[in-house]
Amino acid sequence: MTIVAEQHRTGTFGPVGADAELTALLGLVVASAGVGAAAVEVGATPGHEVARWGVLGPKVVRVPLRYGNEFVGSLVVPTVGHRPHLLAAVAARLAAGLRSHVVARSAERARADLVPLEDGLTAALYRAARGAAVEVWPLPVMGAQVESAAASIATEALANAARHAPGAPARVRVRVRGPYLEVQVTDEGPGLPADFVAGSGVPAMRGRAAAVGGTCVVRRSVTGTLVEAMLPLGPHIPFPR
Structure with missing residues (x-):
């Protein structure tokens, strides 16, 4: 886990187009893991948020999300009050949901690019x-x-x-x-x-x-x-x- 300082977040349930399944899973994280808010970021660059539940404060912890041996993103929770063992229990479900989200978005973009081959x-x-x-x-x-x-x-x-x-x-x-x-x-x-x-x-x-x-x-x-x-x-x- 990595503790980082960042600006206060103002939204409650994520950015426009937030993944509904990931947002629902974050609701379970908030309810069961003793945190007041949570977010999911995709990829290795902090800040690329795809779902959020509640409002995160200025200091957060990033829990790596892995699908198999692949790093897919991070679960972001407040530094104070989180329970690491409970977060670990939901990390696998979040990782699978995040990977599905990325594949679905990539498929949407790919459909426009699939054009007939000229010579087979x-x-x-x-x-x-x-x-x-x-x-x-x-x-x-x-x-x-x-x-x-x-x-x-x-x-x-x-x-x-x-x-x-x-x-x-x-x-x-x-x-x-x-x-x-x-x-x-x-x-x-x-x-x-x-x-x-x-x-x-x-x-x-x-x-x-x-x-x-x-x-x-x-x-x-x-x-x-x-x-x-x-x-x-x-x-x-x-x-x-």
Whole structure:
């Protein structure tokens, strides 16, 4: 926990557009953890508040919120009167709720960016490869938004690999698994650190997947880092003959 001084906050139930689920969870924090007010901040930069309950005073404590090994934000409570063991009990629920909030907001932004690919998914993957190996299995006809999401996720993952593991071998694999299109990007770099803090690229990939009803996970692999997206293809989509 970190004690910091900050200006007095004037709102009671958070900024405009505050997440209703997070705000409700903060109400439980206030009721059960012995604090008069609480807020949730997203990311590593203090002050990016997405939900609030009550009015915080000039001195606060920030409790890190982690989803798995990923730092997603902070629970902010008054310095005086909080009960650390009770805060720890609700931190996991708040972390999951905060991550869902970030994914939902990223999906809203991503929907406007998913445009049809001019020459198809395979060509887009080879263009984005940056020297990485590309493996594309036989693919069915799929929706333009799914193709666009797959290409965007692979492109972002490859850019991240080049930035964080320069020179390390990387591979893209795209195939059908049941009703899903599976997009995997792996590299042989150092892997994610134990105190991983997602930048803008990881939420963007998750948002693109969520925009078409899918998921995207980023985790350590045996050889380095793995990005894996599962995008629903939809029912009754025939394979090309």
